[in-house]
Amino acid sequence: MSAPSGQPVVRPATPADDAFVEDLQAIAFGPGRFARTAFRVRERFPIDPTLSLISEVDGTPSGSVWMTPISVGGMKGYLLGPLATHPNFRKRGAGKLLAREVSKRALARGEGHFVLLVGDQDYYCPLGWVPTTPGNIQFPGPVDTSRVLLLADDPDLAKTLTGSIAAFDAGK
Numbered sequence: 001m002s003a004p005s006g007q008p009v010v011r012p013a014t015p016a017d018d019a020f021v022e023d024l025q026a027i028a029f030g031p032g033r034f035a036r037t038a039f040r041v042r043e044r045f046p047i048d049p050t051l052s053l054i055s056e057v058d059g060t061p062s063g064s065v066w067m068t069p070i071s072v073g074g075m076k077g078y079l080l081g082p083l084a085t086h087p088n089f090r091k092r093g094a095g096k097l098l099a100r101e102v103s104k105r106a107l108a109r110g111e112g113h114f115v116l117l118v119g120d121q122d123y124y125c126p127l128g129w130v131p132t133t134p135g136n137i138q139f140p141g142p143v144d145t146s147r148v149l150l151l152a153d154d155p156d157l158a159k160t161l162t163g164s165i166a167a168f169d170a171g172k
């Protein structure tokens, strides 16, 4: 894919990106990343490497996003994150491009019905995520319920989705 100079593009990650992604997550989230509740979800349920995307600017990796297939209350979906852009490449649209693109690719598979994340409303709501009903979705650790956001074709799902985060194959 080509883009005007300086503009981010997105491609699937390969094993050759592993070191970049590890360094980027350390820079973006620091040592506290291992204590985050979303990290605990990813410890229990593996990410889908085919939904791991890299943004590039003029051929240089600039950002990364992962997806973890999960289910909630018997419904299949995905947990988005971590999403990070390298500080040298921020404010060029890479973060929003990665969030949009990975969600589009995941939902296009027709198996999962939502993309859940824990993040800032100001960043994600303009992209289509909406707040969930506080306390309805249980994480394996503490979470600020106002940051639990959902993207779905069904406009009511953010209000109604209820249950603990479980394995993808526990859902339908």
Ligand SMILES: CC(C)(COP(=O)(O)OP(=O)(O)OC[C@H]1O[C@@H](n2cnc3c(N)ncnc32)[C@H](O)[C@@H]1OP(=O)(O)O)[C@@H](O)C(=O)NCCC(=O)NCCS
Residues within 6 Å of the ligand: 028, 029, 063, 083, 084, 085, 086, 089, 090, 091, 092, 093, 094, 095, 096, 097, 118, 119, 120, 122, 123
């Ligand atoms: C958040 C992050 C991914 C944004 O990456 P990015 O490539 O700069 O994002 P974009 O270029 O698509 O969007 C940038 C815009 O979002 C705004 N923005 C960035 N973080 C924001 C936040 N937490 N809340 C609201 N707005 C935010 C920027 O100010 C900028 O606004 P502008 O376009 O008006 O200048 C990046 O700053 C990052 O890696 N941060 C550290 C890790 C992190 O917090 N990840 C998100 C976890 S939920």
